Amino acid sequence: MNIVIIAIVVIIFFALGWALLGMLRGGSKGSDKMYKALRLRIGMSVFLFILLMFASYMGWIQPNNFLPA
Amino acid sequence: MSNQDYYVPHGSYWPIIGSIGVSMLFVGFANQMHHVSWGGPLMVLGGSIVVFMLFGWLGTVVNESVGGFYNKQVDKSFRWGMSWFIFSEVMFFAAFFGALFYARVISVPWLGGAGNNMFTPELWEGFKATWPLINTPGAIGQNGAEFSVGFKLVDAWGLPALNTALLLTSGVTITFAHHALRKDHRNALIGWMIATIALGVLFLGFQAAEYGHAYHDGLKLTSGVYGSTFYLLTGFHGFHVTLGVIMLTVILYRIQKGHFDSENHFAFEGVAWYWHFVDVVWLGLFIFVYWL
Numbered sequence: 605m606n607i608v609i610i611a612i613v614v615i616i617f618f619a620l621g622w623a624l625l626g627m628l629r630g631g632s633k634g635s636d637k638m639y640k641a642l643r644l645r646i647g648m649s650v651f652l653f654i655l656l657m658f659a660s661y662m663g664w665i666q667p668n669n670f671l672p673a
Numbered sequence: 674m675s676n677q678d679y680y681v682p683h684g685s686y687w688p689i690i691g692s693i694g695v696s697m698l699f700v701g702f703a704n705q706m707h708h709v710s711w712g713g714p715l716m717v718l719g720g721s722i723v724v725f726m727l728f729g730w731l732g733t734v735v736n737e738s739v740g741g742f743y744n745k746q747v748d749k750s751f752r753w754g755m756s757w758f759i760f761s762e763v764m765f766f767a768a769f770f771g772a773l774f775y776a777r778v779i780s781v782p783w784l785g786g787a788g789n790n791m792f793t794p795e796l797w798e799g800f801k802a803t804w805p806l807i808n809t810p811g812a813i814g815q816n817g818a819e820f821s822v823g824f825k826l827v828d829a830w831g832l833p834a835l836n837t838a839l840l841l842t843s844g845v846t847i848t849f850a851h852h853a854l855r856k857d858h859r860n861a862l863i864g865w866m867i868a869t870i871a872l873g874v875l876f877l878g879f880q881a882a883e884y885g886h887a888y889h890d891g892l893k894l895t896s897g898v899y900g901s902t903f904y905l906l907t908g909f910h911g912f913h914v915t916l917g918v919i920m921l922t923v924i925l926y927r928i929q930k931g932h933f934d935s936e937n938h939f940a941f942e943g944v945a946w947y948w949h950f951v952d953v954v955w956l957g958l959f960i961f962v963y964w965l
Contacts, residue, residue: 606965609960609964609965610965613956613957613960616953616956617953620946620949620950620953623946623949624756624759624946627752627755627756627939627942627943627946628752628753628756629752630748630749630752630939632936635855635942638942638946639851639852639855642848642851642945642946642949643848645844645949645953646841646844646845646848646949646952649841649844649952649953649956650841650844650845652956652960653837653838653841653956656960656964657834660830665964665965667830667963667964
């Protein structure tokens with residue numbers, strides 16, 4: 605499960621980097637690229653949050669809030 | 674201004690005002706740390722001059738931009754400037770996330786005996802290498818017991834999850850605002866911008882409440898490596914959200930002044946990217962501090 609979470613985080617980083625390149629390029633093409641990359645970024649982030657909640661509900665992952673024995 | 678020439682502002686007094694303000698701010702801060710009586714007032718005065726300079730200098734840039742002084746080359750230089758700023762921000766947070774990983778993956782297991790199983794048992798008897806590291810070697814806890822810090826951890830499904838939902842929602846609203854700007858839907862743009870700013874302010878309020886809870890439960894900057902990485906990461910992130918809210922508010926003001934259209938809105942793009950970045954940093958914090 606951790607691998608899946610980290611893979612989605614990596615996709616989010618790439619989308620953010622892609623948006624940066626779009627911003628750097630400028631013009632209508634760059635602006636378009638930036639907007640689409642940011643849309644992907646937020647979409648994947650929301651998906652990841654929902655996945656975390658679901659995985660926690662299913663007991664696949666546990667938060668860091670336990671006190672070690 | 675010719676389209677071929679690079680625009681160079683002449684005779685600007687803002688750099689020297691900024692230098693004086695920053696110098697006063699740091700000299701005041703250093704003396705405040707030494708409990709010198711004039712340190713605090715000098716710090717406040719220096720900070721006020723810096724804020725005045727920021728409004729003045731950036732206001733001048735906005736006026737020059739709206740006045741048509743800038744050509745494509747200047748536009749490109751702004752984009753590069755923003756990109757290098759972003760690079761410095763990425764490196765800044767990479768250093769703190771790096772500290773978190775180093776402590777978790779290398780230092781703590783090593784102290785627990787991994788790889789060197791010879792020093793730790795003699796130095797700190799009974800030390801347990803766990804993450805979060807509750808018992809820090811050498812630290813004296815609240816109850817006086819050796820290396821017992823004894824704090825309670827923040828519940829991931831409490832305020833942190835609520836704050837994640839708030840910031841992610843603000844990421845959605847700024848994307849809607851971006852879409853509205855690209856389609857020249859002015860009213861929708863203003864509405865989504867206000868929603869984004871409100872969500873950012875709400876996040877900061879809950880973050881302050883979370884700090885109150887954590888501090889009350891004994892989690893402090895001095896609570897070993899977990900406390901220090903927790904507060905440095907979340908604290909600097911909170912500072913960035915504060916800055917983002919200020920920048921979004923300035924952009925909202927500029928939208929109402931009619932400074933942007935569907936083709937020319939670099940300032941909006943810069944701030945939108947920054948907001949998405951701050952959102953991603955929080956997501957990273959939520960996952961790596963509270964979950965994995």
